[in-house]
Amino acid sequence: MGRVMIIGGGVAGCAAALAMDKAGHDVAVYEAHPDSGADIGAFLTLAGNGMFALTQLGAAEPVADLAFPLTSLRLTAATGEEVATAPLNPGADRLTRYQCLRRADLGRALRSTVAARGIPVHHGARLAAVDEAPGRVTARFGDGRTAEADLLVGADGLGSTVRPLLDPAVVAPRYVGQRVFYGYTTKAAPPTAPARIDMIRGSTAAFGYAVSPDGETYWFARVTDERLTEDEIAHGTPTGWRDQLVPLLRRDTTAAADIVAATDQLMVTNAHDLPDVPRWHTDRVLIIGDAAHAASPATGQGASMALEDAVVLAKSFRDTGSTTEALTTYERLRRPRVAANIAASAQLSTGPSRPGSPPVDEDELHRQLDWATPL
Template identity: 40%
Template sequence: MTGAEETPAGVTAEFADGTRVTADVLVGADGIRSTVRQLIDPAAPGPRYTGLLGFGAHSKTEVPQARPDTMYFAFGEHAFLGYWPVPGGGTAWFGNLPCEEPLSAEQARATPSAAWMRILRERFAGDVPGRDLLRGTGDDELLTFGGLEILPSVPTWHRGRMVLVGDAAHAPSSSSGQGASLAVESAVQLARCLRDVPDVGSAFATYEQLRRGRVEKVAAQAAKTNSQKSMGPVATKITALLMPLATRTFLKPEKMFGWTHRYRIDWDAPVVPG
């Protein structure tokens, strides 16, 4: 899509091949590099690099006593590693490597997997189980995702008959684990608002009111996690010493994650404009 033309009765999307499509509203679900976001607000921010590269693979190594229904997060001396047991044997893992230079997936993949594996094995050499998981991973098993990005707060979600949804409006870092979930939530809430609020402008405004606070809280939490993933060795060791105490006192799972994972939308409830 290259442009859009609005009238009081509808909006026409224009495409590079000359195609024009007219509808009542235009929903920009076109990702973190959204064209619709720039049409709504030419000054809207674009994605920012988090300072972390993403990798993942399957390892032949099995972590002793790792539960099959649990995902584990390990903040190592130099890098972060997440892992979980795989049915049939072995362990799936993903890691984030601090890197000053932002690399796209294509740029990162230009470096051979064997070279990245040498770097990863070196960074995780002092960590357990990271060291063993990397030893059990073949070079050709490595998946390279490039730089992880986050979308800063987008000031304007809608204008006229155009509105943003999903990563086009709110793309938290992958560290949140909530990108797809937030996109689905927003799609459902937008549909409810268009169903129940006759005026398009009011429907879009109500949708934003229902969503902005939640998505920005998730994004802020993900940004905090990113900073923890790139901590230096000293800060990592201090955190490791304090974490057992914290989890026994104020860092209870329900308090930390309940508001995120227990979010529910009542589809049948009518939406009342705010």
């Protein structure tokens, strides 16, 4: 294996580029957006597994520099009564403890690491077609450009262009029955403690928030409702979403309604998953991350799963003798892991969630992710 082409310059694409570069391949990234495309976006949590994967890529420190740690979780009932408090990954060091940050900041940290490694990123490259031939794959882009490689990795997210090229009959992403609201505010003063994430088991919504060291409250709400149309999302306003959400949260005796009422910076999306993609690869094309196995956001593991994908993919190529064997090994190791996360997220979509890992043999996961340990 020599040349690797990554389609998509987001979290999964940058991580795959870093991992395959570390494994000794000649890597280039092709991103459809004409520039970085970064906006404030939603926030996310990276659990210990995601941070450990980042340490293997040499990217944990720049991510931790933009994040703030989470060391405990408190669960509260709709009445405001505390149900439980628990530590998160106790004993972890700075680079492997839970972290909270904006998705845009995670992308920025990964892109800066990609640039520092000298990995080329080609913007404005919207994939139009893929042609496979023995020993090589050619990508054709909308602007007429072409690129050739030994392997094409589709890391282009839930709306992947690569996925239907592998299998035109593949099912579309599934709406899981929830709208997800996200926001940030410096005007709220909810009950909090340093490095704590609060989850509220509300009567009308699952709500969570964390307060950064500089006093900014990051929050989300998952509300069971009909799917929003693209037009509704495009023309919705922060004021309109806030006015829709606050009355629902006022039914409970918690901090949730006051946090949202104090928020001017608010966004909403539909929660989708991708529970069963039967074909992840051909001889020379592979999909990873949300392009292959998107989960609803309830477990907070989407980014971490993509980071794990990148490490295991690169190790599969490093430790096996052929492209066929590497892709088979990768799929064998990743299928059970991501299926467990999708199922756990789907189940939690009907109730409160906490950031964490799906059920897994921790020793086995550590072995798969530890760069120094053969697969």
